[in-house]
Amino acid sequence: MDKIMYAIEVENLTKIYGKGETAVTAIADATFHVKPGELVAILGPSGSGKTTLLTAIGLINEPTHGKVIIDGATVADEGWTPGLDLKRLRREKLGFIFQAHNLIPFLTALENVMIALEINHLSKNEAKGRATELLVSLNLGHRLNNYPTALSGGEAQRVAIARALANKPKVILADEPTAALDTENGKNVMSLLKKLAVDNHSAILVVTHDHRMVEGFDRIFQVNDGRIADEIGS
Amino acid sequence: MNLAIRDIRYHRGRFILTSIGLGLLLGVVISMGGIYRGLFADALAVLHFTKADIWVVQQNTNGPFAESSRIPEDIKYRIKAVPGVADAAPLSFQTIQIERQGKPFRFFLIGYDLNGFGGPPVILAGRDIRQKHYEMVVAKAMKMEIGEKIHLGLHDYTVVGITGKVVSSGGDPAAYVSLADAQDIQFKKDNDAVRNDRARIGANLAGIQSLSPSQAKFLKLNIAGITESTHTVNTVVARLAPGANLKEVQERISRWNHFRPISVEEQTKILTKGMIEKARMQLGLFRIILLVISAVIIALIIYTSTLDKIKVIATLKLIGSQNRVIIGMILQQSLLMGVIAYAIGYGLILLTYENFPRRIVLEPFDLQALFVIVMAICMIASFVGIRKALKVEPAEALGG
Ligand SMILES: Nc1ncnc2c1ncn2[C@@H]1O[C@H](COP(=O)(O)OP(=O)(O)OP(=O)(O)O)[C@@H](O)[C@H]1O
Ligand SMILES: [Mg+2]
Numbered sequence: 001m002d003k004i005m006y007a008i009e010v011e012n013l014t015k016i017y018g019k020g021e022t023a024v025t026a027i028a029d030a031t032f033h034v035k036p037g038e039l040v041a042i043l044g045p046s047g048s049g050k051t052t053l054l055t056a057i058g059l060i061n062e063p064t065h066g067k068v069i070i071d072g073a074t075v076a077d078e079g080w081t082p083g084l085d086l087k088r089l090r091r092e093k094l095g096f097i098f099q100a101h102n103l104i105p106f107l108t109a110l111e112n113v114m115i116a117l118e119i120n121h122l123s124k125n126e127a128k129g130r131a132t133e134l135l136v137s138l139n140l141g142h143r144l145n146n147y148p149t150a151l152s153g154g155e156a157q158r159v160a161i162a163r164a165l166a167n168k169p170k171v172i173l174a175d176e177p178t179a180a181l182d183t184e185n186g187k188n189v190m191s192l193l194k195k196l197a198v199d200n201h202s203a204i205l206v207v208t209h210d211h212r213m214v215e216g217f218d219r220i221f222q223v224n225d226g227r228i229a230d231e232i233g234s
Numbered sequence: 235m236n237l238a239i240r241d242i243r244y245h246r247g248r249f250i251l252t253s254i255g256l257g258l259l260l261g262v263v264i265s266m267g268g269i270y271r272g273l274f275a276d277a278l279a280v281l282h283f284t285k286a287d288i289w290v291v292q293q294n295t296n297g298p299f300a301e302s303s304r305i306p307e308d309i310k311y312r313i314k315a316v317p318g319v320a321d322a323a324p325l326s327f328q329t330i331q332i333e334r335q336g337k338p339f340r341f342f343l344i345g346y347d348l349n350g351f352g353g354p355p356v357i358l359a360g361r362d363i364r365q366k367h368y369e370m371v372v373a374k375a376m377k378m379e380i381g382e383k384i385h386l387g388l389h390d391y392t393v394v395g396i397t398g399k400v401v402s403s404g405g406d407p408a409a410y411v412s413l414a415d416a417q418d419i420q421f422k423k424d425n426d427a428v429r430n431d432r433a434r435i436g437a438n439l440a441g442i443q444s445l446s447p448s449q450a451k452f453l454k455l456n457i458a459g460i461t462e463s464t465h466t467v468n469t470v471v472a473r474l475a476p477g478a479n480l481k482e483v484q485e486r487i488s489r490w491n492h493f494r495p496i497s498v499e500e501q502t503k504i505l506t507k508g509m510i511e512k513a514r515m516q517l518g519l520f521r522i523i524l525l526v527i528s529a530v531i532i533a534l535i536i537y538t539s540t541l542d543k544i545k546v547i548a549t550l551k552l553i554g555s556q557n558r559v560i561i562g563m564i565l566q567q568s569l570l571m572g573v574i575a576y577a578i579g580y581g582l583i584l585l586t587y588e589n590f591p592r593r594i595v596l597e598p599f600d601l602q603a604l605f606v607i608v609m610a611i612c613m614i615a616s617f618v619g620i621r622k623a624l625k626v627e628p629a630e631a632l633g634g
Pocket of ligand 1: 026044051053
């Protein structure tokens with residue numbers, strides 16, 4: 001029998017901020033596995049620990065306890081695995097999408113996508129070709145040379161998605177990607193993510209607190225006070 | 235992709251303005267260096283153009299530039315006779331300030347022996363002085379036309395030629411006349427003053443009881459010689475014969491004990507160490523202060539522009555940028571600002587330095603050294619920004 005290769009494996013993940021009396025347990029003993037191509041929603045009230053979970057998986061926030069395995073590589077086991085190049089793992093295996101699009105204001109749409117490719121050692125021409133292709137596929141062919149301030153919220157978020165996808169990451173982490181958008185644009189972004197999960201065979205974790213946005217997701221995690229309940233199992 | 239240039243392109247207005255401001259500052263720094271070199275060049279101009287090896291001046295003085303020196307003109311024959319001396323020529327110097335076209339007109343009058351050396355180094359227009367009297371060659375900076383007349387002492391002098399950048403150690407442009415004319419202008423009194431002098435000295439002599447009538451008569455005859463003698467010069471310059479030993483010749487001249495033979499090297503020291511040392515130190519101090527100000531400004535600009543970019547830097551880190559991408563962005567911006575500001579400052583001085591009231595000499599070495607210093611300042615100044623940038627956590631990109 002084949003061993004299932006997961007995109008994300010989280011075992012007994014705990015994140016405690018601070019020490020002593022002021023310590024806050026943001027994530028308590030979370031365990032779950034996500035397969036490539038799976039689209040997972042993370043729902044929960046404010047302060048429940050959604051962002052903490054995402055950043056711990058995203059190699060930004062060091063887990064206090066437990067294991068995190070990304071694409072077969074153990075990145076954390078009671079703290080970061082020693083000798084790990086976190087930046088390299090982030091640019092090669094992970095794609096990030098934020099609530100605010102976080103595009104670089106002094107780069108055009110095209111350049112914002114190209115930079116993610118260039119830091120991953122693609123030549124300028126390769127980067128330009130791939131970035132153009134991605135943006136065109138996201139219906140932004142007419143916006144390549146616009147600065148972020150000249151883009152609508154939905155357009156900017158699609159550029160951010162293009163940037164997150166640029167290096168064909170195994171895992172895409174999105175923290176409230178639709179919060180700054182109206183319902184229609186929000187739904188468009190969500191269906192785009194769904195399509196990407198299938199087409200690119202990426203595991204996608206999407207944090208949201210809007211129940212209307214999660215239809216069609218493979219699984220939904222409900223987070224309450226740092227504890228995760230898998231609502232719709234697979 | 236060069237992030238530094240993209241950022242500058244996006245904020246070009248701000249970048250250009252700061253670069254212009256810094257450029258003006260560096261322009262002042264460059265001009266101060268130029269003024270310092272100019273002081274040097276001015277101070278040494280007459281010394282160099284005269285092309286003499288020894289300056290013979292009055293005993294115990296640092297003449298003729300730093301102190302006044304008076305020696306008899308006919309010393310030139312004795313100097314010429316010294317073994318090892320090829321040629322000797324008398325020179326007189328005086329600063330003159332008159333009114334011309336309603337404005338003070340200051341220049342440095344050099345009197346030279348028409349048969350000797352020490353005259354105008356070049357003739358740019360017109361001709362050399364040919365007649366023994368009332369002709370004049372002026373430096374270009376005096377802005378006089380050939381044929382123009384000027385009244386000095388008791389006579390009118392006509393400009394017959396224009397020479398180059400000869401100036402006094404104080405920066406006043408030089409004019410040349412024959413030695414005899416210069417002595418006239420310097421020493422000759424008008425007729426009333428001569429009569430008064432004669433009467434006064436005559437009366438004094440007549441009052442000396444012990445003089446015999448014949449002695450008194452003899453003295454009275456010679457009064458005219460005393461009061462009208464103008465055969466005094468400020469220095470006699472000498473050129474050595476090929477192979478002559480400077481020290482030996484100096485030794486021979488000073489052994490007479492009435493005159494001091496100053497070598498060009500000593501004269502240079504007197505002019506630079508003594509006369510312009512304070513100005514040099516002042517300029518040096520200002521330059522250092524301005525460079526420190528530039529450094530502080532650059533550091534502040536780079537630091538605030540880094541603060542403006544915290545979110546950008548955090549995002550770059552989050553998507554996995556190497557530190558060198560971020561350091562490169564900050565460092566390159568800082569260096570680029572330095573290069574552009576330097577170019578603006580240099581361009582500005584290059585366009586204007588001819589019109590400065592004092593001579594500005596732009597030495598390639600000074601310019602290169604300043605460029606290296608500016609680059610070093612930019613590099614050091616960018617460290618504060620880089621330090622801040624390296625401390626930024628990728629998580630800072632997440633906050634709204
Ligand atoms: N850097 C930090 N230091 C200390 N406590 C923190 C830090 N970040 C988050 N917390 C705490 O951890 C808990 C979980 O925060 P987290 O940001 O993960 O919540 P969230 O579910 O993303 O909330 P929201 O929906 O408002 O974004 C909160 O109680 C919060 O105050
Ligand atoms: Mg959050």
